[in-house]
Amino acid sequence: MDYFLTEEQSMIVEIARQITDEQIIPNRAELDEKDEFPRKILENMGQADLFGVPIPEEYGGFGGGCFDIVLALEQLGRGCVGVATAFAASALGIYPIMISGSEEMKQRYLPDVAAGQKFAAFGLTEANAGSDASGIQTTAELDGDEWVLNGTKQWITNGGEAQIYTIVAITDRSRGARGASMFVVEEGDPGFTCGPKEKKMGIRASSTTELIFKDCRIPADRLIGRKGTGFITVMKTLDSSRPGIAALGLGIGQACVDEATTYAKQRIQFDKPIISFQAIQHILADMAIQLEASRALVYSAAKHIDAHPKDMSKVSSMCKVMATDMAMKVSTDAVQVMGGYGYMREYPVEKMMRDAKILQIYEGTNQVQRNVIGQELNKEYSRK
C-alpha cells in the first residue's frame, strides 16, 4: 500500500532498508547464535545519520518525529529485532533528556548520540518494579553538590554497551509518584557498574544487564528537569517510544509474510507448490490482512503523536498492542506454513517467533497497555 511518504521519509526508508538488507540480514543468525552486540552495524547506522532521526537539528540531528523513527524501525525490525532493539533503546535513553532536560544537558549529550558515537540506555525496571513503576527501590539523595544513587536496575537494554544512562530514582518516598526523579549517569561514574549479560530467548544481539549503583556519586546538574518530575518524564517518554516497538512488530510481520509466501511458492507437496492449497492460502491471507491493518494503525498513531495532542497515551498503547500481538501471531503462522523447516534455526522464522515474544512484554506489557486504554476510555466517557 502506498502511504505517500515525503521525500525525506522515503530517504529514511531507503537508508534503513539498505543497512537491513546489506548488513543486518546477512549477519543476524550469527549475532543471535553468539549473543553478539552489533557494534559495527550500529556505528554504520550512526554514520548514515539514523541515530539522529529523532534528535532536533540544533543538536546535530534530523529533527524527525515519531513517524520518521517508526519508518526506520520497521525496516530494521524486518532484518533483526535484536539489532533494532539496541538502536531503539538508545533513542529511548535520550528521550528523557529531549523531553525534560535543560538546554545545557541537551548540548552536552545529544550531538554524540545523533552522530552514533555514543549509545544511550533507559533505566526504569527493577526486580520489584516493572509494570508497577511505583515499586521503585533505587534512591537518590543530595549530599552537598552531588547526588548519591543506591539500588539496582534490572533487564536494562544496552547495559554495559551504552555510555549514557537515564535512570529513574526515588528522591522523596513520602511524595509517592511525585517523589521520583530522573538522572543521567555516565559510564565510568564512581559506584556505577553493570552486571553480566542476561541469557535471553530472543533479541539476543541486544545486550541486557543489571545496572548496579553503590553510593554512586554524580554532579548535581545530572538531574533531568526538576526534582519530582521523574514519573511525568517516564510517561511522556514511553508514550513517544511505544509506536517504535509497534514498528518492530510491523518489521517482523512483513518479514514473516515475505518468508512464508516465498517458501509456499517453492515447496512442492502432492506434486504442487503448497501455496496452491487453500489451507495455506488462507493462513497467508490472514497474515497479510493483520499486517496491513496493523501498519495502518501504527502509521496513523505515529502521525497523531507528531501533532503533540493531549491524548497520546491511548493511541500509543493501541498501536503497540495491535502490532506486537500481530507479530506474535504472524510469526507463529509463518513457522506453521514452513513446517519442520520453519522450526529449524537454518531458516529465519524460528528466530522471528522468538524475537516477537519480547514485543508483547517490554515497554509495558500488552496487558498494561490495555489497562491504559481502558482507563482512558473510562475518563473520556465520564466527561461525556
Place this chain on the structure above:
Amino acid sequence: MNIVVCIKQVPDARDVRLDPETNTLAREGVQSIMNPYDQHAVEEAVRLKEQLGGEVTVLSMGPPQAQDVLRQAISCGADRGVLVSDRAFAGADTWATSYTLAKALKKLGSFDLIICGKQAIDGDTAQVGPGLAIQLEIPFVTCIQKIREAGETEIIMERMMDDGYDVIAVEYPLLLTVVKDINEPRVPSLKGKMKAKKAEIVVLSAEDVGADPAKIGLAGSPTQVVDVFPPPLRGEPALLTGSVDEQVEQLVKKIAVYL
C-alpha cells in the same frame, strides 16, 4: 587535497541479459547502478578528504541519467559531480573515453589525485584508468588494496599482486585504481542524501571540454566491436573410469589423437 574520482554507471550485473536478435546487452528494463569498484574508489577518496581536508569531485562520462550515480557519490560524501555528456561521445571505446575524461579534467583545473575503480563490470577492460593517466601524462598505479600513508608530497600504497603485494610510493599528482579489498563503502547518510538531492551537477558537452571531434565517440575509437556472441558450447564431457593407471592410459590415448 583535491581528489577526482572517475565513476561509471553500469547495468546491474545480477540482471544482465543479451538481446537474442542483436547479441548486444539488453539495457531496457535493466537497473543501472554505480560500478561496484567505483564505490570503493569514492569511499577511499572521501576517507582521504576526511583525514586531510580538501575536495572530492566525481566525474562521469555517460548519458544524462548517469547523473544518478554522481548524486549517489555525493550522498556518500563527495562534494560535487561533473557529467560529461554529449551524443557525439556515443560508441566510444576505452581510448576515446580516456581522451574525453582527460579533456574534462584539464577543463576542471588542478588536482592531486585521481582515483578510479580497477575496472567496470560491464566492459571489464580495466583500461580507462591507465589510459586517462597516459593522456594526462601522470604516473599511475593499478590494483591498490591499501593506502598506507597519504603525505604532503607523496602517497604510499599497497598494490595487490597474485602472490602478495608491492609497497609503492609515488609523488602527486598521480592516478590510482582500487580493488574491492581497499575498504567497505559506507551507506549514504541522510544528510548526504539531502545534499545530493539539491546538488547541481555540472554537465559538460564535447564543445565545453574542447574535445577534437575526430578523437571522440565511435569515430575516435580504434576498437570497433565487430560481433558479440555467447561463447560456443563445449564438446561433450567424458568421464574416465577404472583404476588410476587405466584412466591415465585412456587419457593418453585421447590426447595422442591431437599430437
